[in-house]
Amino acid sequence: MDFIMPAFAAVIIVYAFIRRVPVFDAFMDGARDGAQTLLHIAPTILGLVFAVSLLRNSGAVEVICRLAAPVAGLVGFPPEVVPMALLRPVSGSGSTALLVSVFEENGADSFAGRVASVLAGSSETTFYATAMYFGSVNVTEIRHTLLAAVAADLTAMVMSAVTVRLFFG
Numbered sequence: 001m002d003f004i005m006p007a008f009a010a011v012i013i014v015y016a017f018i019r020r021v022p023v024f025d026a027f028m029d030g031a032r033d034g035a036q037t038l039l040h041i042a043p044t045i046l047g048l049v050f051a052v053s054l055l056r057n058s059g060a061v062e063v064i065c066r067l068a069a070p071v072a073g074l075v076g077f078p079p080e081v082v083p084m085a086l087l088r089p090v091s092g093s094g095s096t097a098l099l100v101s102v103f104e105e106n107g108a109d110s111f112a113g114r115v116a117s118v119l120a121g122s123s124e125t126t127f128y129a130t131a132m133y134f135g136s137v138n139v140t141e142i143r144h145t146l147l148a149a150v151a152a153d154l155t156a157m158v159m160s161a162v163t164v165r166l167f168f169g
Helices: 004-018 025-059 062-075 079-087 092-106 111-122 126-136 143-168
Strands: none
Touching: 025 062, 025 079, 062 079, 079 092, 079 111, 092 111, 092 143, 111 143, 126 143
């Protein structure tokens, strides 16, 4: 299995030579384009990371979770999963860490653990993806996309609890 990647690279290089493509020049053009894209989206990603850090370190996330827990309870969503549900649209690694903490505190086979699992598998880091993809192509009018993304995230929250209740009682 260790030979797959080198063999793949060799096939590409041989094919390029057969087609008389200047391999090194094509590689340099791609690397230059990639670096320019990175420089272009870096401020957006840094801003997103800064905003998440600011919210977490200021205690705003805890306040939002306390305010959201009663509403979550009304729709049958476990309050233990609210922090993960709020962080999921912004940070994949942060929400995965919270998923693990839900497992450790409640058990993976608990209602909260199952809802957290379904939510993790059926939702996306929408704010990160929106910032990354729209930022890379200079799209600034994203309000409709954000509205649809937030609606999808809320739907994933509610439907994860409904699905677990439906399949596991």
